Amino acid sequence: MQTNAANEELVREFCTAFSRRDVDELLGYFADDAVYHNIPLAPAQGKDAIRATLETYVPGSPEIEFVTHHLASAGDVVFTERTDKMTFGGKQVTLPVAGVFEIQDGKIKAWRDYFDLQQFMNPS
Numbered sequence: 001m002q003t004n005a006a007n008e009e010l011v012r013e014f015c016t017a018f019s020r021r022d023v024d025e026l027l028g029y030f031a032d033d034a035v036y037h038n039i040p041l042a043p044a045q046g047k048d049a050i051r052a053t054l055e056t057y058v059p060g061s062p063e064i065e066f067v068t069h070h071l072a073s074a075g076d077v078v079f080t081e082r083t084d085k086m087t088f089g090g091k092q093v094t095l096p097v098a099g100v101f102e103i104q105d106g107k108i109k110a111w112r113d114y115f116d117l118q119q120f121m122n123p124s
Helices: 005-018 022-025 047-055 117-121
Strands: 030-038 064-074 077-088 092-104 107-114
Touching: 005 022, 005 064, 005 077, 005 092, 005 107, 030 047, 064 117
Parallel strands: 030 107
Antiparallel strands: 064 077, 077 092, 092 107
């Protein structure tokens, strides 16, 4: 079992990695049977499904930044309060997000993001 500090650092590194927009790098943070669930949408189960989800927005956004405002952990669970900034469909999106990560053996086993889907789909 990793320490809270190690789990927190893994999540910080993962969030920072989004700015490099490298889907293969991002997939390296996940366990093979991980789940990525943007709560308003259906969950992506396993690396192939996670890749497909990431491919919908990572390569097409010329710039991505996850700004972490707060991060806390208890055991293998890490909570983040973030503002995710990206371009989606040619529009700048600035999205408040609450994220929950479950870490197992130094990899992300589950990632759930809670956000307003309408704000994502209809940026101002």
